Each structure stands twice: as structure tokens, then as C-alpha cells.
Amino acid sequence: MPMGFRQAFGCRVAVIVDCFEVFIERPSNLLARAQTWSNYKHHHTVTFLIGVAPQGYVTYISCAWRGRVSDKQITIQSGLLKNLLPGDIVLADRGFDIGDSVGFYCASLKMPAFTRGKSQLSAYEVEETRKIANVRIRVERVIGLVRRKYQILQSRAVPIEHMLTKPGEALALIDKIGVICCALSNLSVSVVPLE
Ligand SMILES: *[C@@H]1O[C@H](CO)[C@@H](O)[C@H](O)[C@H]1NC(C)=O
Secondary structure, three states, X not given: OOHHHHHHHOOOEEEEEEEEEEEEOOOOOHHHHHHHEEOOOOEEEEEEEEEEOOOOOEEEEOOOEEOOOOHHHHHHHHOHHHHXXXXXXXXXXXXXXXXXXXXXXXXXXXXXXXXXXXXXXOHHHHHHHHHHHHHHHHHHHHHHHHHHHOHHHOOOOEXXXXXXXXXXXXXXXXXXXXXXXXXXXXXXXOOOOOO
């Protein structure tokens, strides 16, 4: 366990989760077009959920979610949480309102505190948020690395054919691309120092 994590959370952080979107071609089908439109990115997108271990390895990558779906829904429906063990800590960013689902596995969720609806954070919340930010930043580098290193994930428009699952296959090409990019990132020298 890298020292930063150990000091903040002991050896309990099992995974840091985040989602990223990949631009896809504009679907010709109207429904698909509406479903893949991302208000946030102003583009048609698919979304991947990624889980990174404190040591900097990608330990989970979901398939590419088509359609408008929240980070919370993807995390709950993808099955990632089934891998949790009692006592584990999951680190997530704001928006991953998954505390109840994580609690179901007797694990706990740590998320930066919100200021919304409050005039100020308590000293405890400020300290917790600082600790989370400190360790999350390193893992965000892993996620950034996966995305920047592999041009295919930054394409302005992944072809629509890549979204289709061929008969007899479990995954579409876009799903396989996600897995391969993460596996390759695992083989590179970790960007997270272990000191
Ligand atoms: C990355 O490496 C970890 C640790 O060896 C392994 O558990 C995980 O399955 C690998 N991820 C991928 C996408 O191959």
C-alpha cells in the first residue's frame, strides 16, 4: 500500500472509481442519437467505469455504456461492487452517490464533502476532503494516462459499427478496446510512486 494511502486510510482502500466518456460517431438512429447525447460534453458519447487500485493498476473496467446513465447507475449495475470485502474503502468523486450500495457489502465510501446547502464544512470534513484529494490525484493520473496514451480513446468519433455486438460474441469492439487499453496501461511503469 503506497504511503499516502496508508497514512490516510490504513490498508483499507480497495479501489478508486471514476467514469470517463469517449466520443462516438453520431448515430443515424434517432433513439440512439438521443440516448448517447452527453449534455456535459456536447457530443455523442459512451461511458466507461474504471476502477484503479492504490498501487496504480487498473483492476476494473466496465463495458462501454451507451445511453444516458449516471455514474451512480453504472457503478451499481456494472457489478464492480460485488468484488468488495467487508471493511474495504471505496474512494470516489462527488456524484458517486453510492454509499448505500457500498454499505450493502459492509464496505464504506469516501467522497469529498459537499459545500452545497451548507455555509461551511466542519473541520473534520475539511480534513477528510483534503486526505481524499491527496490520494485521488495520483489515481486520476492513471486514468488520465489511459486516456491520453491511447489515441483510440480520444478519437473525435469512434465509428458506430464498433458499438455493435456481433452475433455469438459477448462484447462489442468498443468494449474490447477499453479492456485492452487498460491492460496495456497495467504493463507500463506505474505512475504512482510506491514510497
Ligand atoms: C491489471 O493488473 C492487475 C494486477 O496485476 C490485475 O488484477 C488486473 O486484472 C489487470 N487489469 C487488466 C485490465 O488487465
